[in-house]
Structures are given as structure tokens and as C-alpha cells.
Amino acid sequence: MDEIDANKDILYHYRSSVKVGEIERYLIEYILYEDDEIPDDLKLDSLYVRLKNCSPLSFRAGYLAGPFILYGDVRSNNYHHSQHIVSSADYPQFEANLQAQQVKVMELSLHNIQSKYVWILDVVSQILFTTNTNVPFEVTVGMDRKMLEENNEIECLPHLGSTSNNLIVSRLTTDDLWKLPRELAPKKDIKHLVILTHGLHSNVSADLSYLMEEIYKSQANFPNEILIVDGYFDNVCETEKGVRYLGTRLADYIIDNLYDADVKKISFVGHSLGGLVQTFAIGNLAARYPWFFDKVKPVNFITIASPMLGIVTDNPAYINLLLSFGVVGRTGKDLNLDVDLPDEKPLLYSLSGEFIRSILRKFERRTIYANAVNDGIVPLYTSGLLYLDYDAILKKLREKEENKSLSGPNNITVSDNTAFFNKNFISPLTKMLSLWAPQKFPESDPKIPKVSFFQSAASILLPPLPDINFIVNPKHRNDIIIHDKIYTEEDIKDVEKDPDSSFFNNKNIFLQALSTVTSEKTKYQELEKTIAIRWHKGLSWRKVIVALKPDAHNNIIVRRRFSNAYGWPVIDHLISEHFSGENFEMDSQKDVSITTTREDLNWIKRPDEDGLFKEGPTGMISTVGEIVESFAKKRFSNLVDATASNEESLREIKDEVTQNLDLDMVDIPNETI
Structure with a gap:
């Protein structure tokens, strides 16, 4: 300790911790020189930042209470993925999964003569299942890499903060990152709420933070209104309780915490289960607060890889059995199109009714983003509302495959922790809680990229990592949009008139799951088709189909900035098409009245009921x-x-x-x- 102090090798040291859904950001500012003249004895020796996961080593096996893992990345303050980074000294650095007692040391290069350097260090919790545990960590900035990597005496240091006049470190919490943009923005008369909603075993605050920051960057496109990007944080670790429960809480949050007289516009963006949750929330708002959509203009309704038709016919029988018995709670039963009473309608069927459709007609834009491949969680047919030009999509995919733009294994890397992680967590986990099965591609066509649910589950915490060329050079990123078309009710009618267009006997590779089901699933086929037809009745949908490398389900929303970087082009497209400030409208009917019946009101306003299987195991339990x-x-x-x-x-x-x-x-x- 005395040796460390004497050598002045430590410039900054701080201890903290993060819970589920929490981020801490450290703005590291280093003043190289202060005067206008460059000092003769100026040194350009690099600094180094050390991130250590301080969880006890035994916690590496404590996945049910965690997992106790961190994600961390460091980049210069002027970094943006749209820029080509030439110098390797400017490359961003990251660790996707920092396990208990592991250390990551990253270089802060001083390779240019400039008066001040600023870097951004993000530390993100990878806890998934509980709200009452945390991951403790240490951030240390020093001048000697070897000392930072090997000297255990650093752990004995108190909360020093900065020990150098040349180094200023500012710490931002999760609340700071979400609230500061709106507080620092110039006051304007019009508030535009942008509501983000997360999926199963996910969260808004961390998993959708990249999307939040990118939307805020579009504020310059709205000179007369202020964007307020928000979401309901308290649904974290509650996602097994059902769409009704989650959607009602989201609607309450919008009314109780976000709405005021200045709110004139609202947009919704939901990922995975969040697409269904936001749909229910919209209906709940209209039913309980009939004035809301008269006072607040609906702008964007966007779903991203959302199972809008449920997930039934693409699942093995034993998975549907588990869903029916509530192994993943009420949410599993919702997605399995199950009901509790013989005369009850599946919730997803009710969502597609005229009541909610009449609300969606008021939106300027309705857009669906869906993964064509490499999504082992939500198949294309349900995220794309079934009716798609599958032949055109398949043709485009084959062209990309010929160009090797989807050949993942050749240009991705996997964390060194994979073998340990798969053996001790992913393997028993996926054998028990295989919530959604993979899209069933025939073995006879190996060229189409495939990914299983097991790979997707592992990829939540162990994503295949993009190579450095993808991260630093935009020219190494292929066009990922393979289909972008507006589908209307008339398009659906044309398909239904064609006797050869049956989805259930189609040989297209994307529809194999629908054409090979057992007889007991036939009723669910028709139910899914009915729900899809209802969603298109009187509504047009822009459907954007993308081809991402694994893990597509998390990449599509860039769950983590660099480990899920393959999704950057999707978010870029979402921002440019929906937050450019232009007033492009599909077919919104601003003056349309919301069609409400007593049955609609009773259904949407019915209190959520407790039950034995309402809440599945909060956490992925392996037996x-x-x-x-x-x-x-x-x-x-x-x-x-x-x-x-x-x-x-x-x-x-x-x-x-x-x-x-x-x-x-x-x-x-x-x-x-």
C-alpha cells in the first residue's frame, strides 16, 4: 500500500455496485496540459483503466440469484459507430462477461498532442432474475498496466476518488442517464413521450439504454418539441406475471408519472414480449382514460421481434405442456394461447379485436421489425404477423448467403468463458426452461443460417462477438434489411384468394414449422391465422425484415453496445424512419372514433387475478x-x-x-x- 502511494501509480479508485437493470457511467477527463504552449517535457504515456468484478469467487455458480456478471466498455467521448476509426489506439474496448473476481484492464491511449482527453466507461449489470442482489465492482485508473493487472493491494484502497489534479472522473447513475437529457434540453411547449418496453427476463433501464440514447440524438430534428424517452422500470423481474399485469402497470405509470398538460404526442417501441405489453397498455389507456388519445396524438407504434400471434405451432409438445402448466407463469400461458375457462378467449386474440385496432388507426406509423434468421426465441411468422412475401425474403437471403454476409462463425468470436458457462448454467437451464423452440429449418438446406433456442439462451450472456473490423469500419457492415414493404388489408385478401397460397402446406423454408405440425396443433394454426387476419383488418403495417448474425433476438435492439453491435443498422433505420422530424404518415385516421363496446371495457379493465401459476419461477431454475x-x-x-x-x-x-x-x-x- 505504501509502495502504491509512493509511486503515485493510482490516479483514481472507486468502489460501487449495480443491481439488475443498472448502469454506471464514468466520464474520465484527463488534462494533458493547461497552457496554450505545449510543454517541452510533455509525455504521451498511456493511462489504463481497471475494472474488477468484486463478487466472491463462489458466486460464479450462483446464477439463480444473479448471475453475478458485469459488462463493461470504454470508448472516447467522440466515438460513434458511423465513423471509420483508423488508429488502433482509438478502438473501443469491451468485456462482455466479467465474472466474479475477474479483472479487465483497458488502455486509455494518449497518442495525440491535445490539451484534454475524455473517455467514457460504462459498467452494466448482467443480473437477470432478482432485484435484491448486486454485483460489487471497482474502477481504478493508473499509469502502470502490469501493476493494475497483478497487484492485489489495490483492493485494500479506500474509496479514494481522484488523487491527481489532472484527472477528473464524473460518475453517472442509471437515473442520471435516463433523466438528464430531458432536464438539460431547452424548454418547449410540446412534449413527445417515447415509451420503451422490454421483453421477458429483460429490463428497460439497461437493455434498452442504447436505443434510448440514439433516440435522444435525434432531438435536433424536432425544433418545436422535446423528446422524453422513458419506460416502466418496475416491471423488471415481473415479466412472468402476464401481459395484462405488465400492460396495466405500464398504463398506470404513463398516467401517474409522465402525463401532464404539455404532453401532446406519444410513441411506443416494444421489444419481444414488450410489443404485446405496450399493445395491452394502449387499450388499457383508452378504456380507463377515454380522453387520453384525444389530447395526446399517437405517432409511432413499433414492435421489434414481438410474438404478436403467440408461439404455439413452432414449439415441441413438451414445451407447450410446460407453458400450459405455467412454468413461466401467466406469460407462458398467454403466449401459448391458453385460457383458464372454456368460454374465455385467448388474450392475444382479444388484443387483435376492433377496440385496439381502432386505437392503432390513429397512429401515424405502424412498423414491425422482425428477424428472418438466427432468432431462436421469436419465429418470423409470428413477429411478422404471418402475411409476408416469403419467396422474396428467401431469395434475398440466398443472395446474402452467396455473398457470405451471414456466415457467422468466420467472423465472430465467443467469450473464453463459454465452456464453463454452458456446462454449469446454460445446459441444465435450457433443458428445463426451453420456452421457445428454434425455427425448424430442414436439414436438407444447410445454407440457411440456423440458431437454436439453446444458442439464443446462452447468447443472452455469452453473445457471439462482432470482430473488430465490424466495429471500427462501417464498410465492413452489410445491408441487413432484406424486405421492407407496407402490407394492407387488400394484400391479405389477395393472398387468401390464391388457392396455392396456404401457409400450412407451403414448402417455403420459413413456413416448414407451420406445415409439419401434428394434428393436435391444427386448431392453433387456424387461431394464429385468425389473429393475423384480424390484425390486418382496416390496418396497414410496414414490415421490415432483417437478417442479423447470432444472437439476432438481442442484437436487434443492441442489448449491449458492442457485444450486440450487429444490431446497430436496425436502430439506425428505426431512428431515421421514425424520428427524422418528417411527417410521413401511412394511413392514420386522426378523427376516427375508438370503437368501444361493453365487452371490450369489461375485458380490458378486468382486474388481474392471482393464481397458482400467475408467477412462474423468477429466475431460470435448472431442475x-x-x-x-x-x-x-x-x-x-x-x-x-x-x-x-x-x-x-x-x-x-x-x-x-x-x-x-x-x-x-x-x-x-x-x-x-
Whole structure:
């Protein structure tokens, strides 16, 4: 410690921690010289920033309470992905998964003579499942790389802050990053709310922060209004409770926390499950606050890789069984198009009704972004509302494949932690909670890029990483948009008139999942088709189909700035087409009245009901026994223990899962629940 102080090798040291959905940003400003004249003894020796995950080593296996992992990146303050970075000294650096007790040291190069340097260090929590744990970490800036990498005495330092007059470090929290842009913007009479909504086991605050910042960069396109980008943070770790529960809470947040007399416009952007949640929220707003869409102009309704038709016919039978039994809570039953009562309608069917369609007609633009390939979570047919020119999409994909623009393994890298992570977490996890199966591409056509659910689950925390050329040189990025077309109700009618256009007997590779289902799923085929037709009744949709490298489901929203960088072009397109300041309208009907019946009001305003399977295991639990134990420890334990029939039912589920999933790595306890 004395040696460290004497050598003055440490310029800054700080300890902090992040919970689920939290980010901390460190603005590192180094003054190289202050006077106008350059000093004769000026040195351009690099600085180094050290990021350490201070979680105990034993926490590497504590995934159910975490995982206790960090994402970190450092870049210059003037970095933007649209620029070609020539000098390697200016390359951004990042660590996608910093595990417990691991250290990442990144260089802060002083290779140019300039009076001041500024870098940005982002530290992001990778916790997924709980709100009551955190990942402690340390940020240290020093002058000796070897010392930072090897000297354990750094851990003994107090919260020093900066020890150099030349170094100024400013720390921003998650709230700062989300609230400062609106607080620092010039006051204007018109507020335009932009509501972002996250998906299952995700969050707004961290996972959609890149999208938030890019939208704010378009503020210059709106001289007469102020953009306020926000979302409901408190649905984090609540996403298994169902679309109704999540959407109602989002609507309440908009009214209670965001709306005031200056709010004149509103846009919605939802990723994955968030597309359904925002749809319900819109209906909830109109039903409970009929004045809202008269006072607030709807502008953009955007879904990104959202399962608008549910996910049923693309799933194996055992996955649908788990969804039906509520293994992922009420949300799983919603996506499986299940109902609790014989005369009840599936929630996703009700969402597509005239009531919500009449609200969506008032929006200036309705846009769907969907992954054609490499999305093991949400298949194209459901994210694209079924009706698409699949032949044109397939033709474009084959052209890209011939140009090798989708050949992932040749130009991606995977974290060194992959083997350990797959063995101890991903393998047992995906065997138990395979929520969505992969798109089923025939083995006879290996050229089409494929990705399984297992790869997608692993890629949430272990994404295949873009190579450095993709990150620093825009010329190394191929066009990812393979289809961009506005579909109207008339287009759907034309398809239905064609006797050879049946989706359920189509040989197109994208429709194999629909044409090879078992007889028991036939009713769900027709239900999905009916929902798709209803969504097009009186509505036009712009459908933008993209071809991204793995992991497309998280890349499409750039969950993390660099590890999910393949999605940059998607966000660029979203911003340029929806936040350019231009008043392009598809076919919005501003004066259309919202069609409301008593049935609509009763359905949309019905209180959310508690139930045994409303909340699935919050966290990905790797054995059925742990799932049962998780339920038992929660508020439903008395009900389960008191009812022998329930116990027997759960054991039958256990047997079914064991039979179908081959849980060779999972020990299922036999003790009484």
C-alpha cells in the first residue's frame, strides 16, 4: 500500500455496485496540459483503466440469484459507430462477461498532442432474475498496466476518488442517464413521450439504454418539441406475471408519472414480449382514460421481434405442456394461447379485436421489425404477423448467403468463458426452461443460417462477438434489411384468394414449422391465422425484415453496445424512419372514433387475478424440483402442501418433463413438496 502511494501509480479508485437493470457511467477527463504552449517535457504515456468484478469467487455458480456478471466498455467521448476509426489506439474496448473476481484492464491511449482527453466507461449489470442482489465492482485508473493487472493491494484502497489534479472522473447513475437529457434540453411547449418496453427476463433501464440514447440524438430534428424517452422500470423481474399485469402497470405509470398538460404526442417501441405489453397498455389507456388519445396524438407504434400471434405451432409438445402448466407463469400461458375457462378467449386474440385496432388507426406509423434468421426465441411468422412475401425474403437471403454476409462463425468470436458457462448454467437451464423452440429449418438446406433456442439462451450472456473490423469500419457492415414493404388489408385478401397460397402446406423454408405440425396443433394454426387476419383488418403495417448474425433476438435492439453491435443498422433505420422530424404518415385516421363496446371495457379493465401459476419461477431454475421448491417458498406454499391432488399433478409434470427432456444433468429430488 505504501509502495502504491509512493509511486503515485493510482490516479483514481472507486468502489460501487449495480443491481439488475443498472448502469454506471464514468466520464474520465484527463488534462494533458493547461497552457496554450505545449510543454517541452510533455509525455504521451498511456493511462489504463481497471475494472474488477468484486463478487466472491463462489458466486460464479450462483446464477439463480444473479448471475453475478458485469459488462463493461470504454470508448472516447467522440466515438460513434458511423465513423471509420483508423488508429488502433482509438478502438473501443469491451468485456462482455466479467465474472466474479475477474479483472479487465483497458488502455486509455494518449497518442495525440491535445490539451484534454475524455473517455467514457460504462459498467452494466448482467443480473437477470432478482432485484435484491448486486454485483460489487471497482474502477481504478493508473499509469502502470502490469501493476493494475497483478497487484492485489489495490483492493485494500479506500474509496479514494481522484488523487491527481489532472484527472477528473464524473460518475453517472442509471437515473442520471435516463433523466438528464430531458432536464438539460431547452424548454418547449410540446412534449413527445417515447415509451420503451422490454421483453421477458429483460429490463428497460439497461437493455434498452442504447436505443434510448440514439433516440435522444435525434432531438435536433424536432425544433418545436422535446423528446422524453422513458419506460416502466418496475416491471423488471415481473415479466412472468402476464401481459395484462405488465400492460396495466405500464398504463398506470404513463398516467401517474409522465402525463401532464404539455404532453401532446406519444410513441411506443416494444421489444419481444414488450410489443404485446405496450399493445395491452394502449387499450388499457383508452378504456380507463377515454380522453387520453384525444389530447395526446399517437405517432409511432413499433414492435421489434414481438410474438404478436403467440408461439404455439413452432414449439415441441413438451414445451407447450410446460407453458400450459405455467412454468413461466401467466406469460407462458398467454403466449401459448391458453385460457383458464372454456368460454374465455385467448388474450392475444382479444388484443387483435376492433377496440385496439381502432386505437392503432390513429397512429401515424405502424412498423414491425422482425428477424428472418438466427432468432431462436421469436419465429418470423409470428413477429411478422404471418402475411409476408416469403419467396422474396428467401431469395434475398440466398443472395446474402452467396455473398457470405451471414456466415457467422468466420467472423465472430465467443467469450473464453463459454465452456464453463454452458456446462454449469446454460445446459441444465435450457433443458428445463426451453420456452421457445428454434425455427425448424430442414436439414436438407444447410445454407440457411440456423440458431437454436439453446444458442439464443446462452447468447443472452455469452453473445457471439462482432470482430473488430465490424466495429471500427462501417464498410465492413452489410445491408441487413432484406424486405421492407407496407402490407394492407387488400394484400391479405389477395393472398387468401390464391388457392396455392396456404401457409400450412407451403414448402417455403420459413413456413416448414407451420406445415409439419401434428394434428393436435391444427386448431392453433387456424387461431394464429385468425389473429393475423384480424390484425390486418382496416390496418396497414410496414414490415421490415432483417437478417442479423447470432444472437439476432438481442442484437436487434443492441442489448449491449458492442457485444450486440450487429444490431446497430436496425436502430439506425428505426431512428431515421421514425424520428427524422418528417411527417410521413401511412394511413392514420386522426378523427376516427375508438370503437368501444361493453365487452371490450369489461375485458380490458378486468382486474388481474392471482393464481397458482400467475408467477412462474423468477429466475431460470435448472431442475423441476427447484421449480416446485421455488413455488413452495412463495405465497402458494400452503395451497400446494394442503392439496394432495396438486402434489400428484406436479409429480406428473416432473415425470413428463423427465421423459421428454432427458434431464441427464439434472437431479430431481423425490422428497414430498
